[in-house]
Amino acid sequence: MQNGVPWWYFHKAGGALEGTRLGAVDPGGEIWQRIRPERVIGSVVYPAVEVDAPGLIRHVEGTRFSLGEPSGEKSERATALAREMVKAGLQAPVREDIRSEIWVKLWGNLSFNPISALTGSTLAAIVADEATRAVARAMMLEAQAIGERLGVRFPISVDRRIKGAGDVGEHKTSMLQDLERGRPMEIDALVTAVQELGRLTGQPTPTIDSVLALVRRLAIERGCY
Structure with missing residues (x-):
């Protein structure tokens, strides 16, 4: 379970990029070689939480952890894991296209997280402000x-995804929380990896590039990179 683009993204993905290692999240392919992607069950984490103190986590909302095999099959190991999670009171649907769901979550993390770190704003504040909302929307597009x-399918529109982020309310993103506590921020998994995917697919990312440059500089200055 992790935010952002997973290191195993191109394992059993098919197409010309099958087996590609992403340097932003797996420099030199070390994780790929040591853990091995065939051991992975993908997961998308939806609960919003805040770290109030070391070891004290406040749950804001959400209990869903979507699961899915990189190959898209509904395997016995994935369904067995889902059963155990449901017994614990969580929602754990097994998806046939976990990558598309990763992207819907990533849509928000990619944009709202660095903007929140740069501005100190909550999700609701970013969405309510026309200028910051426009920057987030450009990154998402x-x-x-x-x-x-x-080959990803986006089942909802950008504007609906933005509204969903705003509906979470006065919540500080994990990146802002990390910045405030002096911890390393998830810049590479949430933003740099998307920039790398843009290069691999020949898709320009001017807004992503600009925001990434700013938040990376901030992280370096604060010792959080």
Whole structure:
């Protein structure tokens, strides 16, 4: 379970990029070689939480953790894991296209997380402000173009996804929380990897590039990169 583009993304993905290692999240293919992608069950994490203190996590909302095999099959191991998670009171649907669901979640993380770190704003504040909402939307449209070149299906519109983020309310993104606590931020998994996918697919990412440059510089200055 992780946010952003997973290191195993191109395992059993098919197409010309099958087996490609992503340097942004797996430099030198170290994770691919040591853990091995065939051991992976993908997961998309939806709950919103905040770290109030070391070891004290406040649950804001959500209990869904979607699961899915990289190959798209509904395997026994995935369904067995889902059963155990449901017993624990969680929602754990097994998806046949986990990558598309990864992108719908990534849509928001890619844009709202770095914007929140740069501005100190909550999700609701970013969406309510016309200017920051426009920046987020531009980043999301660039990401959508990349995803569609990779065969991803986006079941909802950009504007509906933006509204969903705003509906979470006065929630600080994980990237902003990490910045405030001096912890490393998930810049590479959430933003740099998307930029890398843009290069691999020949899709320009001017807004993503600009925001990435700013948030990376901020992280370096604060010792959070």
